Amino acid sequence: MQHFLLSAAARSISLKAVFKMGEDKAYETFCQLRWPETEGEAVCPKCGCVETYNITSRRRFKCVGCYHQFSVTSGTIFASRKLSFTDLLAAIVIFVNGAKGVSALQVSRDLDVQYKTAFVLSHKLREAMALEQMGEKLGGTVEVDGAYFGGYVKPANEKENRRDRRKLANQSGKRQSVVVIRERDGDSRTFVGKSEAAGVAHVRAHVAADAVLHADEAGHWDVLHGEYEAKRINHSESYSDGVACTNQAESFFSRLRRMEIGTHHHIAGPYLAAYASEASWREDNRRVTNGDQAAMVAGAALAAPQSRTWGGYWQRGA
Ligand SMILES: [Zn+2]
Numbered sequence: 001m002q003h004f005l006l007s008a009a010a011r012s013i014s015l016k017a018v019f020k021m022g023e024d025k026a027y028e029t030f031c032q033l034r035w036p037e038t039e040g041e042a043v044c045p046k047c048g049c050v051e052t053y054n055i056t057s058r059r060r061f062k063c064v065g066c067y068h069q070f071s072v073t074s075g076t077i078f079a080s081r082k083l084s085f086t087d088l089l090a091a092i093v094i095f096v097n098g099a100k101g102v103s104a105l106q107v108s109r110d111l112d113v114q115y116k117t118a119f120v121l122s123h124k125l126r127e128a129m130a131l132e133q134m135g136e137k138l139g140g141t142v143e144v145d146g147a148y149f150g151g152y153v154k155p156a157n158e159k160e161n162r163r164d165r166r167k168l169a170n171q172s173g174k175r176q177s178v179v180v181i182r183e184r185d186g187d188s189r190t191f192v193g194k195s196e197a198a199g200v201a202h203v204r205a206h207v208a209a210d211a212v213l214h215a216d217e218a219g220h221w222d223v224l225h226g227e228y229e230a231k232r233i234n235h236s237e238s239y240s241d242g243v244a245c246t247n248q249a250e251s252f253f254s255r256l257r258r259m260e261i262g263t264h265h266h267i268a269g270p271y272l273a274a275y276a277s278e279a280s281w282r283e284d285n286r287r288v289t290n291g292d293q294a295a296m297v298a299g300a301a302l303a304a305p306q307s308r309t310w311g312g313y314w315q316r317g318a
Pocket of ligand 1: 044047
């Protein structure tokens with residue numbers, strides 16, 4: 001069978017098409033994504049009024065009811081945007097096209113924009129993806145697993161200077177755990193904490209009581225047996241024994257590792273949760289065409305409130 005990424009359906013939108021459509025058409029696309037229920041007709045974000053004066057020259061609207069002035073990106077993740085609508089749409093296409101993630105450096109080079117602009121925009125797109133990943137509790141067959149990221153301590157060169165890096169005292173304290181909870185052939189959620197054991201609380205909060213859990217032999221999952229029907233696999237013996245299997249959780253981690261090694265080189269630290277939910281979004285939507293993926297990310301960004309993390313970034317004088 002042909003790989004999905006090579007099929008015509010996977011290529012429903014191209015950068016060529018984005019630049020060919022031009023600024024007016026790109027702007028129209030954003031209006032349709034922001035106000036799908038009125039087919040792109042502006043709705044006042046303050047009072048919900050659908051009657052507006054269109055200040056075409058400035059691409060702004062004025063509400064007939066409350067006189068509030070707004071634009072298609074006001075109050076969304078893309079508020080106070082620096083880029084043209086064409087560039088913004090192109091950035092989204094570049095971003096969803098990168099199966100292993102896309103570095104801010106690449107976005108900056110491809111669009112010929114400042115690195116900082118690309119960095120902030122990439123994180124806003126991750127935020128939109130993270131919002132897309134929130135939803136109802138997971139159910140059916142659910143796999144749970146954890147893995148550690150960051151805090152690498154380089155072993156000393158000379159043998160006599162080496163320390164046991166498994167000991168807490170010899171670790172950097174920067175190591176964090178990502179826990180993934182993944183429905184078999186369904187949706188996934190990710191969480192970041194100090195240890196994998198912290199994932200137990202997330203399972204309770206995000207997995208329906210009648211789900212069947214699959215986990216590895218790690219002792220901290222034992223407590224879940226009282227609350228769920230749980231199946232366990234001992235990875236020191238086999239990866240799939242016909243009873244329990246966490247291969248789909250593992251494949252999430254293989255994508256996150258590929259993003260780390262192949263694209264970002266360093267994903268630990270304060271942004272680990274953002275990269276983890278990006279990988280989770282990419283896993284869950286890997287069979288969606290890139291045109292639909294771009295619409296999902298743009299739609300989520302336009303439906304979301306202004307970013308608390310990234311919205312004021314330019315005002316911090318960094
Ligand atoms: Zn209004």
